[in-house]
Amino acid sequence: MTSTDAYTSRLVLSHTRERTHALLVLGDYGAGAIVGAATAAGVRAAVSPTLDMVLAMLLGMAVGMVIHLLIALPLSPVLGTFHVMVPGSLIGMYGGMLFAMRDTMQHPPPTWNDTLLVGALFGLAVTAGVQLYDRALRGPAASGDC
């Protein structure tokens, strides 16, 4: 292989990786919206407005974690386990608690459309937060003497 061939091959590889990366990032947001909407719907179905708020929040957390795991299993091979698990588990656990709190406090309860929309927006916001956190942390973390 000549040096020009090697350069061209590296360039093609780099373009392919950039395109794949952009698609995977889009997938991250899609996964966040799905986990958020599914968690909100699951919590809405599981939590009664008359339930004690503390119990509702614990139940919401558990429901969110289970839903996140069920969705993460088929998505992980495509998007990568860590990129699905980190935002997904934050959405499931903390979103589940928030949605449960809302569902015991808000009268009349939100419509199903609002529930799904707010869930999806929450998922998108958490995904964006994790992406920003990743950008802030990525790169050298520590260096020693050797």
Add this chain to the structure above:
Amino acid sequence: MGTTLQAKWDRASRTYDWITWGEERRFAAAKERLFAKMTGRCLMVAAGTGNDFRYFPPGLAVTAIDISPGMVERASRKAGHYDGQLDVQVMDVQALQFGDATFDAAVTSCTLCSVPDPIRGLRELYRCLKPGGRLLLFEHVRSRFGPIALLQDLMTPITRQIGPDMNRDTVANVLRAGFEVCWEENVYVDVVKAIEARRPG
């Protein structure tokens, strides 16, 4: 050698390439940068199905090991494509069958999350590396960010049944085994890391 552990990873070997498709695309560039530092006679621990062989610089003499015969069978097929000398064997990192100070470099790729006693494994690597030898690790670790760390702790009892622990403090374990940490790089948040360590001497 733990037969339960072997059975777990033999089962995983059937779907491993499919399950890690996304991760391979996410982490290819970081692995390439890390493994470019391999020199001389090298040991790869927990080779899996051999997906990482493509990132090795050409012309090296590499011995790759894995505890699972199923993984080794698949990795052996990919070893043939490597432009250098690459031998794949069934072996447990906690009981390496190599002499002291055999290797110039050792590499791991999401390995120490699955070794039952990671410090024992790291001490074996220390023994088999030459003084001044490099340990190159691509590992996922417990986050230092509380909300993520809590989730990793909660999920580990589940993930351990089918694969790795999610909450190991690998950098601390590397230090406990006697290595010096040269640098660490965050690859994804502070959960996935590339680390270079060195056996003093």
